[in-house]
Amino acid sequence: NSVFDHVVRAPEDPILGVTVAYNKDASPVKLNLGVGAYRTEEGKPLVLNVVRRAEQMLVNNSSRVKEYLPIVGLADFNKLSAKLILGADSPAVQENRVTTVQCLSGTGSLRVGAEFLARHYHQRTIYIPQPTWGNHLKIFGLAGLSVKTYRYFCPSTRGLNFQGLLEDLGSAPSGAIVLLHACAHNPTGVDPTPQQWEQIRQLMRSKALLPFFDSAYQGFASGNLDIDAQPIRMFVADGGECFVAQSYAKNMGLYGERVGALSIVCRSADVASRVESQLKLVIRPMYSNPPIHGASIVAMILKDRNMFQEWTIELKAMADRIISMRQKLFDALRSRGTPGDWSHIIKQIGMFTFTGLNSEQVAFMTKEYHIYMTSDGRISMAGLSSRTVPHLADAIHAAVT
Numbered sequence: 060n061s062v063f064d065h066v067v068r069a070p071e072d073p074i075l076g077v078t079v080a081y082n083k084d085a086s087p088v089k090l091n092l093g094v095g096a097y098r099t100e101e102g103k104p105l106v107l108n109v110v111r112r113a114e115q116m117l118v119n120n121s122s123r124v125k126e127y128l129p130i131v132g133l134a135d136f137n138k139l140s141a142k143l144i145l146g147a148d149s150p151a152v153q154e155n156r157v158t159t160v161q162c163l164s165g166t167g168s169l170r171v172g173a174e175f176l177a178r179h180y181h182q183r184t185i186y187i188p189q190p191t192w193g194n195h196l197k198i199f200g201l202a203g204l205s206v207k208t209y210r211y212f213c214p215s216t217r218g219l220n221f222q223g224l225l226e227d228l229g230s231a232p233s234g235a236i237v238l239l240h241a242c243a244h245n246p247t248g249v250d251p252t253p254q255q256w257e258q259i260r261q262l263m264r265s266k267a268l269l270p271f272f273d274s275a276y277q278g279f280a281s282g283n284l285d286i287d288a289q290p291i292r293m294f295v296a297d298g299g300e301c302f303v304a305q306s307y308a309k310n311m312g313l314y315g316e317r318v319g320a321l322s323i324v325c326r327s328a329d330v331a332s333r334v335e336s337q338l339k340l341v342i343r344p345m346y347s348n349p350p351i352h353g354a355s356i357v358a359m360i361l362k363d364r365n366m367f368q369e370w371t372i373e374l375k376a377m378a379d380r381i382i383s384m385r386q387k388l389f390d391a392l393r394s395r396g397t398p399g400d401w402s403h404i405i406k407q408i409g410m411f412t413f414t415g416l417n418s419e420q421v422a423f424m425t426k427e428y429h430i431y432m433t434s435d436g437r438i439s440m441a442g443l444s445s446r447t448v449p450h451l452a453d454a455i456h457a458a459v460t
């Protein structure tokens with residue numbers, strides 16, 4: 060008898076569970092479009108050349124030690140991360156109004172931000188888009204915030220439900236926190252236009268809603284780091300406060316290194332430094348201090364002009380390959396005469412396409428075609444290649460006819 064006999068088996072994580080099922084499938088044509096990680100044309104994981112180069116330099120540096128980092132992480136990494144997302148000439152950075160702490164990738168940055176808000180912010184309600192990345196609900200809920208949703212996606216147009224979004228944020232209580240995907244919304248691939256962002260900004264500032272940006276795909280959506288950061292920079296340019304969680308998982312391919320940052324843009328340098336002192340109290344009992352290796356890679360690449368340049372080229376190549384997969388899949392469905400309007404495949408941006416396939420169609424494609432994806436019909440474009448597009452198009456065609 061175990062003292063844990065009463066423990067019931069928990070369900071698999073809906074996203075990571077897709078990979079578990081995929082791994083069990085012995086079919087040679089199986090295809091995993093579930094998990095959000097970049098794959099090459101050959102279907103292989105990619106380590107960027109610039110990352111390998113940075114790692115080599117770290118290994119060769121014999122004066123490098125493995126001492127603990129400070130609670131807030133690597134100072135260079137934090138400063139450079141704030142500049143990367145807010146812009147090199149951001150007044151907020153220059154005025155020292157931003158506190159940045161290195162966290163465990165995007166997830167850890169969101170969690171640290173959520174814990175801080177639960178302790179120090181007067182409004183304990185956060186609005187997250189419907190739908191959103193499944194982990195958001197749990198991250199903010201477990202931190203003790205009350206989680207509500209705002210309308211985001213319109214199933215009939217497979218685009219943004221802008222009216223619904225404005226209505227829901229418009230009726231949110233003053234001061235409420237609002238989670239915004241900075242770009243490449245997961246799972247829908249639907250982002251507001253710059254004009255719509257401006258309207259969202261005006262509405263939110265007029266009601267003192269607090270923006271919390273989740274930036275997991277900077278550079279991955281358009282291929283350009285500055286363009287993808289534009290919505291955040293609009294909110295910072297008005298002088299107001301906001302939270303930003305950054306991840307280097309996708310844009311530097313550092314998934315398992317768990318490198319990310321939380322930046323809190325404050326009204327003054329004095330507030331920022333007091334906020335940082337409290338962030339340390341949040342972090343210390345959770346994991347004491349963050350790991351050194353990944354952040355050292357990122358800091359080296361962001362600091363060196365040549366390496367930074369090399370990174371932007373490799374990043375653009377990843378974004379471009381994803382965009383080309385959208386076109387190939389769209390063309391393949393067209394050439395098969397698959398019923399329906401599939402233009403959302405080329406209109407949506409970022410890593411995912413929200414296909415509109417329902418859970419029965421997804422189950423059919425898994426059973427008959429060994430194609431794995433989340434049951435909401437989200438497919439990772441980054442997991443596709445020229446070789447596998449026809450197989451996917453055949454499966455979609457069969458599922459909808």
Ligand code: PMP
Pocket residue numbers: 095163164165166167192240245273275306307308314319
């Ligand atoms: N936010 C969004 C919207 C995401 O899609 C992801 C990754 N799937 C994350 C945050 C966090 O990822 P990580 O913790 O690996 O950086």
